Amino acid sequence: MTFQAIIPVGGYAGWKFLERTREDQSQLMNKSPVLAREVKYFEEKIGSVKNAQDLIRDHTLLKVSLGAFGLSEDIPNKAFIRKVLEEGSAAEGAFANRLSDKRYFELTKAFGFDQQVPNTQKSSFAEQIVSAYQKQSFETAVGEQDQNMRLGLTVQRKLTEIASSDKSEKAKWFLVMGSPPLREVFETAFNLPKSFGTLDLDKQLEVFSEKAAKSFASPNLSQFADKEARDELIQKFLINSQIKQANQSFNAQSTALQLLQASSSRGLLGY
Incomplete structure (x- = not known):
């Protein structure tokens, strides 16, 4: 089994x-x-x-x-x-x-x-x-x-390793950007658009650092060696994921309702 x-x-x-x-x-x-x-x-x-x-x-x-x-x-x-x-x-x-x-x-x-x-x-x-x-x-x-829970576990395991390493802050951010699971967590936690990944890598690094400074204590990735910072990141990620899913569900329902109303109107008009 x-x-x-x-x-x-x-x-x-x-x-x-x-x-x-x-x-x-x-x-x-x-x-x-x-x-x-x-x-x-x-x-x-x-x-x-x-x-x-x-x-x-x-x-x-x-x-x-x-x-x-x-x-x-x-x-x-x-x-x-x-x-x-x-x-x-x-x-x-x-x-x-x-x-x-x-x-x-x-x-x-x-x-x-x-x-x-x-x-x-x-x-x-x-x-x-x-x-x-x-x-x-x-x-x-x-x-x-639950795929989001899996991403949370990846943060606990992989982000801890990267944040605690002796690499430069720039190198640490690039490692995050090169990890599809970690990238998804940060992009969702920071409410970044899908098109974000098409930007120049140095520009992405700049945005990640700026967002980290606004949402957390520092622009440095090293801060996520601390469990409290990782927990806060995971919380932001999960909450934003739920909001995004709710919005997608609402938009889908709204579109379906509009189609039904349009179909009903055509029927009343004899189309």
Whole structure:
């Protein structure tokens, strides 16, 4: 039986429930037969993987590996993933370094197939990937019930990591902009239009910083290393998401009503 996350209500109330029950629900999911079987297989077999081709030819190993980085949808794209993994991350012109989605960079850096000895040969590697896979699997299960809740979990996990890093503030914002889930959270929390992503990257950075300064304590992304700031961001995101959904529903109902009224009027006039 597949694990199903429990989220009784949506919005911020649902988020607070998820926070309270997250640990218990995660442990329950990790004990589910399918996930436990995949984890055991990965732990037993990953040490035999020496290159990208070894990984790609084994469906379960590839599933766990991509799933650990939120890239499960790329399982059929074997040629693409092989190119990402084989070129690695060390060379400036490597394929993953040219992609805007930085999850591919994180994937290839973690495996290190461009090194003389890949990271798959390290004793701690399996534990590292399995832990990430379990977290991502829980986020996926939550997303099947409520996608906004999944994005909230991504903020807690990924934004904490970025905000706490020793990178420059500009580099941190660019990492957020290169993460589709984090970008969606910030754009929604800041009420930015869909066209925002078409702006020049430096202009986007400027807007994000200005919005952060107005809505929070500082224009710096580092402030989100603090749990209170992350919680406030998630709250703004969830509230604005609900408002947007309500507006879309109202507009759809209004359009339907206008069409019905127009149809009724034509009938009365004998059209």
